[in-house]
Amino acid sequence: MTGNAGAVQTLGAQESYLADSQMLGAVPAWVGELREAARARFAEAGLPNPRDEAWRFAGIQQLIETAFSLSPGGAQPGAKLIEPLTLGGPSWPRLVVVDGKFAPELSSLAGLPTGVRAGSIAAAVERDDPTVRAHLARHARYEENAFAALGAAFLDDGAYLVVPAEALVPEPVEILFVTSGADRPTAVHPRMLVIAEPGASVSVLEGFGTLGAGSYLANAVTEIVVGESAHVGYYRVQRDGPEAYHVATTHAEIARDGVLSACAVALGAQLSRHELVVVLDGSGADATLNGLYILGGRQVVDHHMVVEHAQPHCTSHELFNGVLDDSARAVFTGRILVRPGAQRTDAKQVNNNMLLSSGARADSQPQLEIYADDVKCTHGSTLGPIEDASLFYLRSRGLDALAARNLLTYGFAADIVARVPSQPVRRVLDGLVRARLGQEAPAPE
Amino acid sequence: MLEIRNLHAAASGAEILKGIDLTVRAGEVHAVMGPNGSGKSTLAQVLAGHAAYEVTAGEVRYDGKNLLEMDPEERAREGIFLAFQYPTEIRGVTNAYFLRAAVNAMRTHRGEQEFHTLEFYDFLKEKLDVIGWDDSLMSRPVNEGFSGGEKKRNEILQMAALEPRLAVLDETDSGLDIDALRTVAQAINKLRSPERAVLLVTHYQRMLNYITPDVVHVLVDGRIVRSGGRALALELEEKGYEWVRPEGATV
Numbered sequence: 001m002t003g004n005a006g007a008v009q010t011l012g013a014q015e016s017y018l019a020d021s022q023m024l025g026a027v028p029a030w031v032g033e034l035r036e037a038a039r040a041r042f043a044e045a046g047l048p049n050p051r052d053e054a055w056r057f058a059g060i061q062q063l064i065e066t067a068f069s070l071s072p073g074g075a076q077p078g079a080k081l082i083e084p085l086t087l088g089g090p091s092w093p094r095l096v097v098v099d100g101k102f103a104p105e106l107s108s109l110a111g112l113p114t115g116v117r118a119g120s121i122a123a124a125v126e127r128d129d130p131t132v133r134a135h136l137a138r139h140a141r142y143e144e145n146a147f148a149a150l151g152a153a154f155l156d157d158g159a160y161l162v163v164p165a166e167a168l169v170p171e172p173v174e175i176l177f178v179t180s181g182a183d184r185p186t187a188v189h190p191r192m193l194v195i196a197e198p199g200a201s202v203s204v205l206e207g208f209g210t211l212g213a214g215s216y217l218a219n220a221v222t223e224i225v226v227g228e229s230a231h232v233g234y235y236r237v238q239r240d241g242p243e244a245y246h247v248a249t250t251h252a253e254i255a256r257d258g259v260l261s262a263c264a265v266a267l268g269a270q271l272s273r274h275e276l277v278v279v280l281d282g283s284g285a286d287a288t289l290n291g292l293y294i295l296g297g298r299q300v301v302d303h304h305m306v307v308e309h310a311q312p313h314c315t316s317h318e319l320f321n322g323v324l325d326d327s328a329r330a331v332f333t334g335r336i337l338v339r340p341g342a343q344r345t346d347a348k349q350v351n352n353n354m355l356l357s358s359g360a361r362a363d364s365q366p367q368l369e370i371y372a373d374d375v376k377c378t379h380g381s382t383l384g385p386i387e388d389a390s391l392f393y394l395r396s397r398g399l400d401a402l403a404a405r406n407l408l409t410y411g412f413a414a415d416i417v418a419r420v421p422s423q424p425v426r427r428v429l430d431g432l433v434r435a436r437l438g439q440e441a442p443a444p445e
Numbered sequence: 446m447l448e449i450r451n452l453h454a455a456a457s458g459a460e461i462l463k464g465i466d467l468t469v470r471a472g473e474v475h476a477v478m479g480p481n482g483s484g485k486s487t488l489a490q491v492l493a494g495h496a497a498y499e500v501t502a503g504e505v506r507y508d509g510k511n512l513l514e515m516d517p518e519e520r521a522r523e524g525i526f527l528a529f530q531y532p533t534e535i536r537g538v539t540n541a542y543f544l545r546a547a548v549n550a551m552r553t554h555r556g557e558q559e560f561h562t563l564e565f566y567d568f569l570k571e572k573l574d575v576i577g578w579d580d581s582l583m584s585r586p587v588n589e590g591f592s593g594g595e596k597k598r599n600e601i602l603q604m605a606a607l608e609p610r611l612a613v614l615d616e617t618d619s620g621l622d623i624d625a626l627r628t629v630a631q632a633i634n635k636l637r638s639p640e641r642a643v644l645l646v647t648h649y650q651r652m653l654n655y656i657t658p659d660v661v662h663v664l665v666d667g668r669i670v671r672s673g674g675r676a677l678a679l680e681l682e683e684k685g686y687e688w689v690r691p692e693g694a695t696v
Contacts, residue, residue: 411586
């Protein structure tokens with residue numbers, strides 16, 4: 001395809017999104033304003049260009065050329081159909097969103113402590129929930145992120161969770177985003193808002209999956225507000241379909257002494273792009289941002305991290321491990337921004353890639369911007385096949401070469417899972433990793 | 446049990462073993478001593494099947510079979526165990542998980558049922574007692590963050606669990622304090638039986654205070670320059686390796 005034809009097609013996709021975004025239902029004025037502002041920004045900026053610095057590694061030509069039409073919604077899959085996509089235990093509170101719309105009949109809010117509010121964003125907007133109004137679509141920055149702008153232009157529904165001050169949610173909360181699939185390329189805009197008020201404590205497990213095959217765009221936006229001294233566990237599992245495009249923006253703000261522990265697991269989609277922006281906005285804020293991707297075939301994953309140290313005495317530790325087989329491809333861009341005055345910053349970033357095939361490829365690039373002088377910022381990356389010394393060690397104990405390779409690969413992935421502080425979430429993630437990497441026996445705890 | 450004939454081995458093109466002859470019978474403990482760089486560790490690694498060493502001449506028979514044709518895992522399953530001088534760290538895999546995988550690989554090979562989690566823990570408990578450990582290191586990743594002494598003990602734990610017929614211990618004594626050395630020696634002595642054999646590779650004779658060898662060999666520059674009884678180790682300790690060098694040069 002010539003560059004010229006590509007440009008025409010791109011315009012087609014952009015216009016299609018703009019037209020679709022006019023078709024949404026009526027909403028209160030403040031939501032309309034949010035939509036309109038985002039729509040204007042998207043109209044102006046357009047879809048990213050494959051030559052843009054922030055996108056050039058990912059191979060997004062097909063993504064920006066395809067006019068994914070807005071999913072009509074209305075799919076009402078039964079609980080049995082959803083079951084295989086769920087991740088959490090039967091007693092976990094669960095919020096299910098199908099094609100961007102909250103599905104109350106599939107959700108279960110029993111088990112949430114009194115005072116915790118959760119459910120449909122559309123319903124919260126309708127009854128003018130002040131917390132939702134104060135935070136919805138107000139954090140994820142879309143000025144430089146066309147897909148976040150697109151998500152806000154399609155602001156409609158999704159799931160929210162508000163944990164009031166000093167409340168503790170004992171079990172993890174699962175938020176499951178399901179795409180029902182269609183015979184033409186459709187777009188869904190899954191949205192989540194998590195607010196942990198001062199001193200609150202909650203873990204959420206966000207899952208993405210599909211009921212159908214086929215090509216779709218899941219353009220997810222998750223906003224997380226960690227209040228003063230609040231603790232939030234944010235875990236996500238992306239298992240979108242083999243022809244899917246998963247583009248996600250996670251934006252977290254952490255107030256003074258707040259703690260965010262995140263683990264992002266990417267297993268699905270043909271192209272998965274996750275922009276994770278974390279702002280450490282009060283002294284003593286602490287973010288652990290870990291991730292794991294296990295890819296094969298021609299899958300591509302692109303992580304774009306932005307960790308912003310806006311205040312002194314904050315800590316951010318990033319560790320992403322990737323297992324790449326066949327012709328899979330991974331990109332990791334880790335930006336750390338230390339603002340003037342953010343003294344005593346402790347920022348660490350590591351990206352390790354294990355290449356199981358000579359056709360696999362990984363690129364890691366740190367971007368450190370430091371405007372304070374008393375800081376500790378480190379970054380590192382490793383890249384390579386399984387080490388011969390480790391293989392020999394395992395074989396010398398009687399494991400055959402394949403079992404030894406599988407165990408080492410599992411260990412490389414399990415190293416990330418083991419760092420998840422929530423034991424029930426750890427078990428879920430370990431199960432997924434074992435299933436993906438052919439480890440049958442459960443790991444003894 | 447083990448017959449080594451005129452074994453030559455090289456790494457990266459450099460010849461390290463230059464014609465080793467050594468016979469170990471069931472029930473015996475042999476000590477291979479020698480200065481640094483004499484080829485002791487290479488001998489141990491070649492017996493375990495490390496691919497980095499190329500055998501350029503000679504043969505090794507184990508129970509009459511050609512050992513050099515066997516993969517490392519086949520050797521392990523047939524009862525050869527190498528306690529590594531520098532055990533590898535395996536991240537993300539707990540010590541218990543790894544040990545169970547290894548024990549089950551052996552059991553499957555012998556046609557026995559694999560251990561389930563609970564059975565394995567009973568089995569493990571018994572083995573931990575042998576080296577005087579509780580289970581605190583079992584839920585940690587294999588050798589990760591272990592002290593030098595813990596790594597060596599962990600090798601001995603694996604040996605106790607895998608119950609090899611021929612144990613090759615590569616400098617297992619180095620880096621151990623006297624207490625750990627005694628424990629490790631006890632574990633090795635416990636393994637001794639008329640059906641089993643031990644090859645102790647060591648730089649120092651102090652381990653031999655606790656494990657009485659049947660034969661002591663001195664390895665210098667890739668060749669065994671002298672073999673004898675327990676007294677040879679003591680003589681070496683007293684006179685140093687310089688004492689055997691001239692004789693080595695005339696071989």
